[in-house]
Amino acid sequence: MSTATLAGISAGPSTSSSTSAGSTLAAARATGTVRAVVSRGIRGLSSPDAAGVWRGLDTDMARAVAAAAIGDGEAVSWLSTEPAARLDRLVAGEADLVVSNLTWTLGRETAGVLFAGVTCYDGEGFLVRASDGITDPAQLAGRQVATQAGTTSAANLAAWFGSRGLAVTPIAYPTPADALAGYASGDCAAYVLDCVALAGERAALDDPGEHRILDTTISREPMAMAVRDDDAEWFRLCRWVLQFLIAAEHAEDPAEAARDAGRHGPALGLDENWAARVLDAVGTYGDVYARNLGPASGLDVPRGLNALWTEGGLHYPMPLH
Numbered sequence: 122m123s124t125a126t127l128a129g130i131s132a133g134p135s136t137s138s139s140t141s142a143g144s145t146l147a148a149a150r151a152t153g154t155v156r157a158v159v160s161r162g163i164r165g166l167s168s169p170d171a172a173g174v175w176r177g178l179d180t181d182m183a184r185a186v187a188a189a190a191i192g193d194g195e196a197v198s199w200l201s202t203e204p205a206a207r208l209d210r211l212v213a214g215e216a217d218l219v220v221s222n223l224t225w226t227l228g229r230e231t232a233g234v235l236f237a238g239v240t241c242y243d244g245e246g247f248l249v250r251a252s253d254g255i256t257d258p259a260q261l262a263g264r265q266v267a268t269q270a271g272t273t274s275a276a277n278l279a280a281w282f283g284s285r286g287l288a289v290t291p292i293a294y295p296t297p298a299d300a301l302a303g304y305a306s307g308d309c310a311a312y313v314l315d316c317v318a319l320a321g322e323r324a325a326l327d328d329p330g331e332h333r334i335l336d337t338t339i340s341r342e343p344m345a346m347a348v349r350d351d352d353a354e355w356f357r358l359c360r361w362v363l364q365f366l367i368a369a370e371h372a373e374d375p376a377e378a379a380r381d382a383g384r385h386g387p388a389l390g391l392d393e394n395w396a397a398r399v400l401d402a403v404g405t406y407g408d409v410y411a412r413n414l415g416p417a418s419g420l421d422v423p424r425g426l427n428a429l430w431t432e433g434g435l436h437y438p439m440p441l442h
Contacts (some may be wrong), residue, residue, distance in 0.1 A: 145217050145348075145355035146390050149190055156198045157183035158207050158219040161296040164321030165413050165420050166222050166241075167199075175199045178413045179220035181403045182240050182346055182363065186218065189362050189395040194402030203295050205271025208234055211349060218348050218359060222318050224273055225345035236345040237359040242426035242435050244338030245277045246316035248304065248323055251333050255311070258337050262287040267300045267309040269293065273340065274313045281339040301325060315342045320420045358389050365396050368438035370405035371429055381441045406436065 149155050159167035159179060167179040180199070188194035200216050207223055210216045212233040223229075225236040247266070249255045262282065268274035270293040282288050292309055294300035301322050304312035312322065316334055323329045346363060348356050365382045372378035379396035386393045403409050407429075414422040428434025 145352045146190055146358065149187075149217060153191065153193075154196050154198045155183060155187040155190060155218070156200055156216045157186075158200045158202045158210055158216045158221050159183070160221045161201055161203055161298060163222060163297050163318045164324055165418060165422065166318055166321060167220065168321070176413065178241060178409055179222065179344075181409045181413065182220045182366075183218065185362050185366060185399045185403050186359055188398040188402035189391055190358060192398060194398070203271065204269050205295070207271070208232060208347065211347060214349075217355070218346055220346050222315060222344050223347055224315075225343045225347075226273065229347070230350075233350055234347045235350045235356050236347050237356060238363040239343040239345045239435075240363065241317055241344040243315040243317045243342040243344055245274060245313060245340040245342055246319055246338050247335040248312040248314070248319045248332055249310065249335060251331055253310065256335070258282075258311075258335060258339065259285060259287060261289050261311055263289070264310040265290045265292050265308065266311040266313050267292055267294060267303040268313050269297060269300050270295050272314070273342070277340040278313060297322065315344065317344075317414065317422055320414070320422045324420060354390050358391065361385075361389060362399060364439045365399060365441070366403070366406040366409065367429070367436050368441050369396075369400060370407040370436075371431070371438045375400055375405055378441060385441075 159175060162168040165177055167175060167177040170176050183197050184194035187196045200210060202210055202221065207219050207221050208229060211219050225239065230236060247258055255261065266289050268291045275291045275293065278289055278291055292303060294303050300312060303309050305326060312319065314322065316338060319334050323332050323334065326332055346359055348359055369375040369378045379400050382396035383393040386395045410424065410427060412418065414420050424434060426435045430437040
């Protein structure tokens with residue numbers, strides 16, 4: 122995108138008295154990029170394709186923010202990061218947002234971050250070998266299971282198995298690739314991760330058909346977009362970009378929803394075309410989900426809780442007017 126075009130996107134008024142207020146948006150425009158923390162590579166959420174282009178539901182969330190804030194959905198710097206360091210990089214000022222299958226928890230939100238909204242509702246599940254005949258997580262008692270370091274997996278496992286007088290031994294690996302390799306090698310009887318992420322991990326195995334994801338989930342995992350807690354303007358911008366994606370799917374006419382949202386652009390530090398740019402960049406939330414996790418993606422993860430509330434899901438858009 123040209124400098125002239127960037128200059129034409131009004132910064133709008135800032136209502137915060139914080140010295141850092143608006144600094145994230147201003148810095149993103151000055152550098153021409155939004156810095157987004159993503160995973161080390163989880164198909165369907167955030168991973169580079171054969172051409173090196175990052176794809177996935179999480180990456181499309183970052184593209185939507187960049188389209189609104191800068192005017193170019195491809196103006197994103199991808200910061201591939203291990204789970205344990207995701208929020209550290211954000212709080213340290215190295216990134217503008219985290220879109221990396223990160224679960225929204227109270228503990229995390231007391232550490233200098235705010236969650237701008239749930240991008241994907243999920244639950245922790247188990248990937249097992251079909252030949253092992255495992256149909257219930259309780260059958261894994263006494264065995265080793267692969268997890269990713271820096272996630273909520275170990276705590277979830279302790280709570281679920283402990284409440285049943287059982288135990289497993291979680292083996293924490295630093296990256297998704299290491300965890301998958303630990304499972305694939307046979308060192309671990311299962312790979313424990315959010316079910317949506319497991320669908321992508323299973324697809325990366327030599328013969329995905331030899332592995333299955335158990336029906337049982339042992340936790341609630343609302344994956345969410347995170348920003349620092351020192352910039353209310355940027356937090357509000359990111360929250361309403363996400364809300365617009367959901368509202369656009371909910372609307373009879375997404376273009377009309379974009380016009381409604383666009384009227385509030387100046388109050389968000391944006392121009393009145395921000396929502397239209399988001400639609401052009403990634404489409405509605407339904408488009409994002411279908412493209413990255415639907416049947417055409419090769420993963421075919423059912424919408425389930427990620428359907429609109431009118432279809433039995435949990436996504437309920439806040440009113441735009």
